[in-house]
Amino acid sequence: MSVARFPRLLGAELRLILRERLTWAIIAALLAALCLAAWTGADRVARERTAIAEAADDSERAVREARAAHERYAKPSPIKVNYWQDPTDAFGFMTYFMAAYAVKPPTPLALLAAGQSDVQPAVTKISFGFSTVFDDTAYELGSAARLKLGPFDLAFVLVYLVPLAVIALAGTRLSAEQDSGVLRMIAAQPVGPRRVAAAKFGAVALVAVTGVVGGTGLALALAGGLGPLAGWETTLALLAAALATYVMLWVAVCALVASLWRGAVAALAILVLTWAGITMVLPTGLGIALDALAPMPSRIAAIDASRQAQALFSTAEKGARITAAWASRKVPDAAQHRPALVEAPEIKRLARDAFYDEALADHRESWHEHALAASAWSRRLALLSPATILALALETAAGTDAGRHADFLTAGGAYRRRLRTFFEPRILAQAMNPVPVCAGCPARLGFDAYDAVPAFEPAIPRATAQREALVALGCLLAGALLLTALTYRRLTEWPS
Amino acid sequence: MHIEQRELPQAEADNPVLAIRAAVKRFGARTALNGLDLTLRAGEVFALLGPNGAGKTTTINLILGFLKPDAGAVQVCGIEAGSDPVGARGHVAYIPEQVALYPGLSGIENLRYFATLAGLDLSVDASRRLLTEAGLPEEAQGRPAASYSKGMRQKVGIAVALARQARLLLLDEPTSGLDPSAAADFSVTVRHAAERGTAVLMATHDLYRVREMADRVGVLSRGRIVEDIDPKTLDHVALEHLYIERLAEITA
Ligand SMILES: Nc1ncnc2c1ncn2[C@@H]1O[C@H](COP(=O)(O)OP(=O)(O)O)[C@@H](O)[C@H]1O
Ligand SMILES: [Mg+2]
Numbered sequence: 001m002s003v004a005r006f007p008r009l010l011g012a013e014l015r016l017i018l019r020e021r022l023t024w025a026i027i028a029a030l031l032a033a034l035c036l037a038a039w040t041g042a043d044r045v046a047r048e049r050t051a052i053a054e055a056a057d058d059s060e061r062a063v064r065e066a067r068a069a070h071e072r073y074a075k076p077s078p079i080k081v082n083y084w085q086d087p088t089d090a091f092g093f094m095t096y097f098m099a100a101y102a103v104k105p106p107t108p109l110a111l112l113a114a115g116q117s118d119v120q121p122a123v124t125k126i127s128f129g130f131s132t133v134f135d136d137t138a139y140e141l142g143s144a145a146r147l148k149l150g151p152f153d154l155a156f157v158l159v160y161l162v163p164l165a166v167i168a169l170a171g172t173r174l175s176a177e178q179d180s181g182v183l184r185m186i187a188a189q190p191v192g193p194r195r196v197a198a199a200k201f202g203a204v205a206l207v208a209v210t211g212v213v214g215g216t217g218l219a220l221a222l223a224g225g226l227g228p229l230a231g232w233e234t235t236l237a238l239l240a241a242a243l244a245t246y247v248m249l250w251v252a253v254c255a256l257v258a259s260l261w262r263g264a265v266a267a268l269a270i271l272v273l274t275w276a277g278i279t280m281v282l283p284t285g286l287g288i289a290l291d292a293l294a295p296m297p298s299r300i301a302a303i304d305a306s307r308q309a310q311a312l313f314s315t316a317e318k319g320a321r322i323t324a325a326w327a328s329r330k331v332p333d334a335a336q337h338r339p340a341l342v343e344a345p346e347i348k349r350l351a352r353d354a355f356y357d358e359a360l361a362d363h364r365e366s367w368h369e370h371a372l373a374a375s376a377w378s379r380r381l382a383l384l385s386p387a388t389i390l391a392l393a394l395e396t397a398a399g400t401d402a403g404r405h406a407d408f409l410t411a412g413g414a415y416r417r418r419l420r421t422f423f424e425p426r427i428l429a430q431a432m433n434p435v436p437v438c439a440g441c442p443a444r445l446g447f448d449a450y451d452a453v454p455a456f457e458p459a460i461p462r463a464t465a466q467r468e469a470l471v472a473l474g475c476l477l478a479g480a481l482l483l484t485a486l487t488y489r490r491l492t493e494w495p496s
Numbered sequence: 497m498h499i500e501q502r503e504l505p506q507a508e509a510d511n512p513v514l515a516i517r518a519a520v521k522r523f524g525a526r527t528a529l530n531g532l533d534l535t536l537r538a539g540e541v542f543a544l545l546g547p548n549g550a551g552k553t554t555t556i557n558l559i560l561g562f563l564k565p566d567a568g569a570v571q572v573c574g575i576e577a578g579s580d581p582v583g584a585r586g587h588v589a590y591i592p593e594q595v596a597l598y599p600g601l602s603g604i605e606n607l608r609y610f611a612t613l614a615g616l617d618l619s620v621d622a623s624r625r626l627l628t629e630a631g632l633p634e635e636a637q638g639r640p641a642a643s644y645s646k647g648m649r650q651k652v653g654i655a656v657a658l659a660r661q662a663r664l665l666l667l668d669e670p671t672s673g674l675d676p677s678a679a680a681d682f683s684v685t686v687r688h689a690a691e692r693g694t695a696v697l698m699a700t701h702d703l704y705r706v707r708e709m710a711d712r713v714g715v716l717s718r719g720r721i722v723e724d725i726d727p728k729t730l731d732h733v734a735l736e737h738l739y740i741e742r743l744a745e746i747t748a
Contacts, residue, residue: 005615008612008617009612009613012608012609012612012613016598016601016609019600019601020600180596180599181592181594181595181596182596182597182598184590184592184596185590185592185595185596185597185610185653185656186610186613187560187562188560188585188588188589188590188592189585189610189613189614189660190582190583190585190586190614190615191582191585191613191614191615192581192582196613493562493581494562495562496557496562496563
C-alpha cells in the first residue's frame with residue numbers, strides 16, 4: 001500500500017475547505033472589515049496630509065506677507081507701525097507673524113495603524129505668544145467610547161479580528177471530525193495523524209494566509225492610501241511576511257488545541273479563551289506592568305511648578321529682577337550702553353520665556369525620560385504577546401507608535417528653542433539700538449532673514465520601522481515553529 | 497465489475513492475514529482483553545460474538561493500531577500493529593459501527609477523499625464503479641452524503657474497502673440499525689469480498705446474520721475467545737442457546 005503523497009493530500013483538504021460555505025462567508029466578512037479599516041485609515045492619513053500641507057501653506061503665507069510688508073514699509077510714510085504690527089522687526093515677526101510648525105508627516109505605510117494618532121497631533125504650531133508648559137498637549141479627544149475600543153483601523157482588524165477569523169476557519173478541524181465520527185474513518189486509513197493534521201492545517205493556513213494577506217493588499221489598493229514607497233518596500237515585505245506568520249501562528253494554536261482531542265466545542269472554547277488571553281488580558285497586564293516599570297511623573301506637580309513660576313515672574317519687582325539678571329547675562333555691558341533695556345517688552349518676554357524654560361526644565365526632563373523609558377519598556381514587553389508584537393510593528397511602520405509621538409513632542413520643544421536661539425541675538429541687537437533702520441519709514445526694517453529662519457526637520461523612522469518589522473517576523477516565526485513542534489510531538493497517535 | 501485481487505505468492509497466501517496471540521488490554525483496573533488468541537486466513541469470515549462491553553471494539557482498535565496491547569502480539573499480514581500501525585492499516589479496511597462521512601460531500605467525493613488518504617488516486621469513473629459494486633444506487637452517488645441512510649453510508653465504507661483491496665476487512669456491528677433487506681444486501685456484499693480472498697472479522701451480536709455470513713464464530717468472554725465453532729454445524733436456535741449460556745457464565 002503506497003503512502004499518501006502529501007501534495008495530493010493537501011489538494012484534497014484544500015478542496016474540502018473551499019467547498020464549505022462557511023469558508024467563503026468568513027473570507028467575505030474579513031474582506032469587508034479590511035476594506036472598511038483601510039478606508040478609515042486612508043481618510044485619517046488624507047486629513048493628516050491636508051493639515052500638514054495647510055501648515056506649510058500657512059508658513060509660506062506668513063513669509064510672503066512679511067516680505068510684502070518689508071517692501072511696503074521701505075518707503076517713507078507718516079503712519080506709525082508698532083512692533084506687534086511689524087513683521088520687519090525681529091521680535092514682531094517671531095512673536096506675531098511667523099507661522100512655524102513642527103510636523104509629523106505620515107509614513108508611506110501610515111494607513112496600517114492609527115496608533116496614537118487619534119489622541120496626538122500630527123502638527124503643532126510653535127508659539128512665542130505664550131510659554132508652553134507641556135509639549136504634549138492633546139486635543140480633539142473625540143468619543144471616549146471609541147478611544148476605549150480603539151480605532152477601527154487595519155491594525156485592529158489584523159491583530160484582533162484576523163485571529164478570530166482563523167479560529168473560525170481552523171478551530172474545529174480534526175475535532176469536528178472527531179465529533180462526527182469521520183475521524184475514525186480517516187484514522188482507519190494507512191496514514192498517521194501527523195500527515196493528516198499537516199494536510200488539514202496546512203490547507204487551512206494556505207487559505208487563511210491568502211485571504212488575509214491578499215485581502216489586506218486588496219483593501220490597501222482599493223483605499224489607495226499607500227504613499228510612494230520610496231525605500232519602504234523592504235518594511236512592507238517584512239510586514240507582509242510577519243502577517244502571514246501571525247496567521248500561521250494562530251493556525252498552529254488551532255492545531256495544538258485539536259491535538260488535545262477534546263472535541264469541537266471544547267476546542268472552540270479553549271481557542272476563544274486563548275484569543276482573549278493573548279489579545280486582551282496579556283496586553284492589559286503588560287500595560288499595568290509598564291505603569292509599574294516606568295511610573296508616570298506627577299502632572300499636578302508640573303502644573304503647580306508652572307503656576308509658581310508664572311506667579312513669581314508676574315510679581316513686578318521679582319520679574320524686573322529676573323529680566324535684569326537675564327539681560328546682564330546676555331549683554332554684560334548693557335547697563336552702561338542702554339539702561340532702559342530691561343524695560344523693553346521684547347527683553348521682558350525673552351527673559352520670561354528663558355525663566356519659564358529653566359523653572360520647568362526638571363519637569364520637562366522627567367516627562368521626556370518617562371516617555372523614553374515607557375517606549376523602551378513597551379518595545380520589550382510587547383515581545384511577550386504575539387498580538388502586541390504585530391501591533392507594535394504595524395504602528396512603528398505607520399509612524400503612529402507612542403515612541404514616535406514622544407520623539408515628535410520632544411523635537412517640537414527643541415525646535416522652539418532653536419527658533420529662540422535664532423531670534424535672540426537679532427532681537428537683542430535691535431533692542432540695543434532701537435532706532436528705525438530707515439529714516440521716515442513706518443516700520444523697523446531691521447529683520448529680513450526670513451529664509452534663514454530654521455525649518456523643522458521631520459523625522460521619518462524608516463530604519464526603526466524596518467528593524468521592528470524584522471523583530472516581529474523573527475519572534476512570530478519562532479512562536480509558530482514552537483507551537484508546530486509541540487503539536488507534532490503530541491500527534492503521535494490517533495485517539496482510540 | 498470486479499476489482500482484481502493482487503496475486504499473492506503462495507507462501508504469503510498461506511500465512512494468516514490476522515494473528516492475535518495472547519493479547520492483553522487493560523484500562524486501568526479493568527481488563528478488557530485477557531489473553532485473546534485469534535488467527536484468520538484469507539477468504540475466512542469470522543464473527544466475534546459478545547455482549548456489549550465484551551471487548552469487541554477493543555479487539556478492532558488493537559488491530560488498527562489505535563491501541564497497543566499490554567501483552568501479546570497483534571499482527572496483520574506479518575506486520576506488528578502496535579509498532580507499525582500505518583503499515584498494518586495498509587492491509588486493513590475498517591467499517592465502523594457508525595460510518596460517518598463528510599455531509600457536504602457526495603458519496604463519490606467522500607470515496608475519493610478517503611482513497612486519497614490511503615494514497616490512491618481514484619477517477620470519478622472508478623469511484624462510480626466501486627460504489628455501484630458496493631451497492632449504492634447510481635442516482636445517490638452524486639448526492640450530498642447528508643441525505644444518506646446508515647446503510648448507504650456503510651456502502652460508501654465498503655467501496656473504500658474495495659478500492660483499498662484490503663486483505664482484512666473489519667466490521668464493527670455492521671448490521672445493527674439496518675433494515676432486513678439492507679442487512680441481507682450487506683451479507684451478500686461481504687460474502688462476495690470473502691470469495692475474492694478477503695479475510696473478514698465482524699464484531700456483532702446479530703446471531704441470525706452470523707449464521708448467514710460467517711465461516712467461524714468466536715464467543716468472546718472474560719477477554720478471550722471461549723468458543724470457536726462452525727455456525728453451519730448448529731442451527732440458529734442452538735447457536736442462540738450457546739450464546740446465552742456463555743453470557744450467563746460471564747455475568748455469573
Ligand atoms: N478507551 C477506553 N478507556 C477505558 N475503558 C475502555 C476504553 N475502551 C473500552 N473500554 C472498556 O473496555 C471494555 C470493552 O469495551 P468494548 O471493546 O468497547 O466492548 P464492545 O465493543 O464489545 O461492546 C468495556 O468495559 C469498556 O468500558
Ligand atoms: Mg463495540
